[in-house]
Amino acid sequence: MVTPVRRANNRNDRLLDEAARLFAAQGYRETTMRDIAAAAGMLPGSIYYHHPSKTELLVAVYEKGVEGLCQRFDAAVAGVADPWERLGKALDVHLETVLDQSDYARVMVRVLPEHLPGSAQELARLRDGYEDRIAGLIDALPLNGGIDPKMLRFLILGAANWAQTWYRPGMTSPAEVARQFLLIVQRPMEGSVG
Amino acid sequence: MVTPVRRANNRNDRLLDEAARLFAAQGYRETTMRDIAAAAGMLPGSIYYHHPSKTELLVAVYEKGVEGLCQRFDAAVAGVADPWERLGKALDVHLETVLDQSDYARVMVRVLPEHLPGSAQELARLRDGYEDRIAGLIDALPLNGGIDPKMLRFLILGAANWAQTWYRPGMTSPAEVARQFLLIVQRPMEGSVG
DNA sequence: TAAAAAAACAAACATCTGTTTGGTTAAAAA
DNA sequence: TTTTTAACCAAACAGATGTTTGTTTTTTTA
Numbered sequence: 001m002v003t004p005v006r007r008a009n010n011r012n013d014r015l016l017d018e019a020a021r022l023f024a025a026q027g028y029r030e031t032t033m034r035d036i037a038a039a040a041g042m043l044p045g046s047i048y049y050h051h052p053s054k055t056e057l058l059v060a061v062y063e064k065g066v067e068g069l070c071q072r073f074d075a076a077v078a079g080v081a082d083p084w085e086r087l088g089k090a091l092d093v094h095l096e097t098v099l100d101q102s103d104y105a106r107v108m109v110r111v112l113p114e115h116l117p118g119s120a121q122e123l124a125r126l127r128d129g130y131e132d133r134i135a136g137l138i139d140a141l142p143l144n145g146g147i148d149p150k151m152l153r154f155l156i157l158g159a160a161n162w163a164q165t166w167y168r169p170g171m172t173s174p175a176e177v178a179r180q181f182l183l184i185v186q187r188p189m190e191g192s193v194g
Numbered sequence: 195m196v197t198p199v200r201r202a203n204n205r206n207d208r209l210l211d212e213a214a215r216l217f218a219a220q221g222y223r224e225t226t227m228r229d230i231a232a233a234a235g236m237l238p239g240s241i242y243y244h245h246p247s248k249t250e251l252l253v254a255v256y257e258k259g260v261e262g263l264c265q266r267f268d269a270a271v272a273g274v275a276d277p278w279e280r281l282g283k284a285l286d287v288h289l290e291t292v293l294d295q296s297d298y299a300r301v302m303v304r305v306l307p308e309h310l311p312g313s314a315q316e317l318a319r320l321r322d323g324y325e326d327r328i329a330g331l332i333d334a335l336p337l338n339g340g341i342d343p344k345m346l347r348f349l350i351l352g353a354a355n356w357a358q359t360w361y362r363p364g365m366t367s368p369a370e371v372a373r374q375f376l377l378i379v380q381r382p383m384e385g386s387v388g
Numbered sequence: 389t390a391a392a393a394a395a396a397c398a399a400a401c402a403t404c405t406g407t408t409t410g411g412t413t414a415a416a417a418a
Numbered sequence: 419t420t421t422t423t424a425a426c427c428a429a430a431c432a433g434a435t436g437t438t439t440g441t442t443t444t445t446t447t448a
Contacts, residue, residue, distance in 0.1 A: 158359075158360075
């Protein structure tokens with residue numbers, strides 16, 4: 001197995017960028033290989049030199065999305081000890097990234113694994129790399145009896161992901177949305193910030 | 195304009211049922227007119243006797259979805275005075291309907307107006323018939339200063355709609371999910387239930 | 389500078405898609 | 419019983435879609 005030597009003017013990065021942008025803006029099914037090729041300045045068939053199928057192209061976009069989001073997450077919560085403060089940082093990163101900064105992250109939210117039966121498992125496995133981080137973060141919260149951590153996670157992540165459907169640039173900033181969401185779910189209880 | 199006389203063996207109801215089921219399970223783009231026709235026991239072209247286009251078929255499904263959800267909502271909150279209790283009832287109806295009981299309601303959550311540029315306005319207008327009810331309900335809540343009612347609405351509806359992506363029959367019941375969600379966002383404050 | 393191979397082109401192929409058209413059946417109206 | 423027409427069938431059409439194939443260009447390596 002010889003790894004091909006990547007040339008200086010390789011346009012795979014550009015290709016992935018445009019694919020992410022279109023998948024995020026229009027959806028996977030609504031975006032054609034011709035759309036992507038045109039946006040990347042190449043012919044439809046040329047995409048297949050870099051990716052064996054449309055599905056695999058999506059997987060590649062997904063991988064970059066998870067990788068980027070995880071990196072931002074890790075950087076944001078690094079050195080923060082208080083569980084609620086960690087959740088606040090995570091919410092902030094999640095919303096800013098998904099709403100404002102990364103087409104790749106947007107694809108993760110818009111195109112769900114279960115929408116591509118053939119690759120659902122692979123996509124879900126990639127997602128878990130990020131969602132496990134959120135789960136661990138919420139499990140560390142000191143919760144009142146009666147609140148199921150899993151339900152709290154579903155509520156927060158659900159609200160955050162759904163934000164993509166109503167958020168438009170120029171509205172309340174993603175950071176402010178994150179602050180509000182945290183304010184609503186965080187209630188004073190023993191063990192949390194005084 | 196003569197309204198055609200609807201015959202006893204009209205299969206439009208069956209057609210709508212199957213369309214709703216398939217749109218909810220696979221998505222709009224992923225469902226073909228042939229899929230729907232086969233499920234309804236007719237030929238693809240026959241659909242066009244009942245609906246002028248695939249888009250209009252979706253609109254018809256959407257209409258039934260909004261109508262059903264609104265009816266359930268109205269029945270659930272009727273006679274309930276306390277704002278938080280009203281929200282609880284609404285959450286219960288929303289989750290049970292969307293997760294368990296109505297393919298039509300499922301379509302409303304899975305197929306978003308902005309995903310069909312041509313009919314986005316019409317679909318959004320239909321949705322508003324329901325979402326305005328939720329908005330009114332939340333605006334009636336006595337909230338602590340600092341919490342934006344709009345953000346609370348986005349959080350609750352977002353979490354509730356997103357539930358479709360993780361909920362599977364046999365899990366925690368929709369009613370229990372509703373109870374947990376309410377528990378998390380409802381905090382003791384002046385004006386609410388003692 | 390010549391050989392090797394990465395990267396893209398040009399053009400098609402097979403299939404699927406929403407939709408149309410003209411003919412047929414069967415239920416209701418006369 | 420005859421007539422009307424709601425409801426559907428049968429078959430195709432035109433365009434879009436993911437993908438393949440053979441060839442050419444262009445960069446790197448020897």
